[in-house]
Amino acid sequence: MSVDVHVLLFAKCRELAKTSTATINVPSEILASELLEKLVEKFDLTSIKDNIILALNEVYIENLNDRIVLKKGDEIAIIPPISGG
Amino acid sequence: MLGVEALRNERSRLRQEIADLRSAICKKEQSLRELEEALANGGGNGDGLADEGGERNTGTIQTQLTNDDIARYSRQLILPNFGVQGQLRLKNSSVLIVGMGGLGCPAAQYLAAAGVGYLGLIDYDQVERSNFHRQTLHTEARCGMAKTESARIALLELNPSCRIHCHSELINSHNASNIMRSYDVVLDCSDNVATRYLLNDACVIFRKPLVSGSALKMDGQLTVYNYGAQGPCYRCIYPVPPPPEAVTNCGDGGVLGAVTGVIGSLQALETIKIIVGGLGEVLAGRMLIFDGTTGQFRNIRIRSKRSNCHACSSQPLITDLIDYELFCGMHATDKDHPLQLLESDQRLDVQTYHDKLESQPHLLFDVRSTAEFEICQLSTNAINLPLAEVLDDSYLKRFAVELQNKDLPIIVLCRRGNDSQIAVQHMRNRFPDHSIRDLIGGLHAWTRKVDPDFPIY
Numbered sequence: 330m331s332v333d334v335h336v337l338l339f340a341k342c343r344e345l346a347k348t349s350t351a352t353i354n355v356p357s358e359i360l361a362s363e364l365l366e367k368l369v370e371k372f373d374l375t376s377i378k379d380n381i382i383l384a385l386n387e388v389y390i391e392n393l394n395d396r397i398v399l400k401k402g403d404e405i406a407i408i409p410p411i412s413g414g
Numbered sequence: 415m416l417g418v419e420a421l422r423n424e425r426s427r428l429r430q431e432i433a434d435l436r437s438a439i440c441k442k443e444q445s446l447r448e449l450e451e452a453l454a455n456g457g458g459n460g461d462g463l464a465d466e467g468g469e470r471n472t473g474t475i476q477t478q479l480t481n482d483d484i485a486r487y488s489r490q491l492i493l494p495n496f497g498v499q500g501q502l503r504l505k506n507s508s509v510l511i512v513g514m515g516g517l518g519c520p521a522a523q524y525l526a527a528a529g530v531g532y533l534g535l536i537d538y539d540q541v542e543r544s545n546f547h548r549q550t551l552h553t554e555a556r557c558g559m560a561k562t563e564s565a566r567i568a569l570l571e572l573n574p575s576c577r578i579h580c581h582s583e584l585i586n587s588h589n590a591s592n593i594m595r596s597y598d599v600v601l602d603c604s605d606n607v608a609t610r611y612l613l614n615d616a617c618v619i620f621r622k623p624l625v626s627g628s629a630l631k632m633d634g635q636l637t638v639y640n641y642g643a644q645g646p647c648y649r650c651i652y653p654v655p656p657p658p659e660a661v662t663n664c665g666d667g668g669v670l671g672a673v674t675g676v677i678g679s680l681q682a683l684e685t686i687k688i689i690v691g692g693l694g695e696v697l698a699g700r701m702l703i704f705d706g707t708t709g710q711f712r713n714i715r716i717r718s719k720r721s722n723c724h725a726c727s728s729q730p731l732i733t734d735l736i737d738y739e740l741f742c743g744m745h746a747t748d749k750d751h752p753l754q755l756l757e758s759d760q761r762l763d764v765q766t767y768h769d770k771l772e773s774q775p776h777l778l779f780d781v782r783s784t785a786e787f788e789i790c791q792l793s794t795n796a797i798n799l800p801l802a803e804v805l806d807d808s809y810l811k812r813f814a815v816e817l818q819n820k821d822l823p824i825i826v827l828c829r830r831g832n833d834s835q836i837a838v839q840h841m842r843n844r845f846p847d848h849s850i851r852d853l854i855g856g857l858h859a860w861t862r863k864v865d866p867d868f869p870i871y
Contacts, residue, residue, distance in 0.1 A: 339633060339703060339705065340630060340631070340633040341660060341662065349707075376656075376657060376659065376660040377656050377657075377660045379654050379656075380652055380654065380655075380656040380660070382651065382701070382714065382716065384714045384715075387712060387713065387714050387715060388714070388715045389714060389715060389716045389717050391717045406703075406712070406714065408635075408701075408703060408714065409656070409660075410607075410628070410635075410651075410652050410656060411628040411629065411630045411633055411634070411635050412604075412605065412606055412607045412610055412628055412630075412661060412663075413605050413628055413629055413630035413662070413663055413664040413667065413669060413748070414513055414515055414516055414517040414518070414603050414604055414605040414627065414628055414629055414664070414674065
């Protein structure tokens with residue numbers, strides 16, 4: 330089974346993806362690492378794939394080996410570090 | 415008669431000299447103030463005198479507010495959970511602000527205004543015109559002065575009772591411990607990745623909370639690292655630094671002053687909460703993400719400590735500060751460094767271009783972004799071809815006709831002569847028989863050597 334989830338992109342990720350929001354269709358049960366891979370590929374994030382925070386409904390996904398369960402309308406935020414000031 | 419260039423050199427020398435003198439006066443005024451304060455306190459034991467070794471003066475702990483304090487801080491004194499005890503805690507606190515730029519200026523302003531007793535300011539850089547739109551403590555008259563000294567002048571006008579120590583140097587692994595040791599809280603208002611890792615590791619080693627803010631373009635981030643038993647550090651969240659090519663600085667990416675203002679002010683707020691205690695929940699274990707384009711704040715619950723963190727776990731690998739420029743592969747400033755990607759015969763000096771080629775038929779590609787191209791153009795012949803369009807080859811179609819003629823020389827330029835080299839490399843691979851060169855030093859060199867009236871940004 331697959332579901333539609335909202336993706337929010339911030340800062341550098343937004344530039345690389347050339348969009349700030351998107352809706353994508355993903356399996357409702359997926360390994361966090363696989364979800365990350367899908368997002369990196371879909372949004373062209375290879376250059377910063379090791380540096381992004383992935384958050385599901387405003388909670389950081391701590392362990393990429395976790396199996397996560399997604400439901401329709403869930404919100405995934407992709408947040409890269411900003412270093413400017 | 416002196417040449418124009420000599421006159422210009424003389425002008426900048428005089429400006430620098432005046433700025434240095436202003437800075438020296440400011441330092442002497444500060445010493446005088448401290449001396450008068452010491453005398454008024456019946457001193458003579460050196461209490462209240464500025465220390466030059468970076469050690470905070472460990473004066474007596476203030477246990478009472480003066481009448482001036484009560485009048486000055488009345489509006490915050492009457493806040494529930496703040497009160498006299500909160501004000502005294504601020505008065506006895508010492509805060510170190512690293513970076514007196516877009517974040518450091520508003521942060522320092524609110525901390526000095528709120529009555530933090532001792533502020534340390536670190537910045538190696540001098541005030542320049544491109545700072546003013548966001549670095550709101552500096553003024554036109556203080557161009558060329560050390561940013562720390564300039565900020566000190568503004569802060570003392572705001573609150574003469576604040577004691578301020580300027581560290582006008584780049585913080586690094588060698589001086590960090592001496593500078594940081596005596597402060598209660600550290601604010602990361604820096605502008606580069608290497609300094610962020612340095613401050614993190616130092617704050618873990620010296621057990622200080624790190625109030626970390628950052629901003630670029632229309633985005634901002636804020637969190638407090640290394641706070642409380644479970645609070646993560648920067649390395650828990652970002653164990654590895656991003657590759658240099660994925661990092662944009664404010665000089666290249668741009669930033670809006672109101673955005674750094676929001677984040678810097680919030681850094682001051684978190685610092686006050688940490689010092690006063692009981693004012694509310696400190697933003698640790700959470701990250702505030704500010705999107706200035708939509709005006710939205712998001713609070714992401716980030717992880718607690720990483721059990722195998724190299725810095726803050728129970729068995730850390732990093733027990734001493736390391737070489738952070740090496741670790742990150744980037745310099746600890748946000749200044750651009752000239753690249754050297756091309757051979758000298760693949761490059762052209764601006765003067766030679768002006769003298770020999772400008773009037774001949776050629777293609778002049780300006781690879782800056784469209785927004786930058788709008789600011790200024792070298793000539794009416796310049797064609798805006800953003801670097802991204804070169805790298806993704808979309809220019810091939812757009813200039814299909816022009817690129818067929820391999821006798822038409824191609825000149826590529828940008829702001830400072832780095833992106834133009836990347837573009838030339840890419841284009842030469844595709845058109846090895848064309849004459850494709852870049853302008854050394856870009857538009858900055860053009861202003862310096864050919865047309866002093868050409869705008870610089």
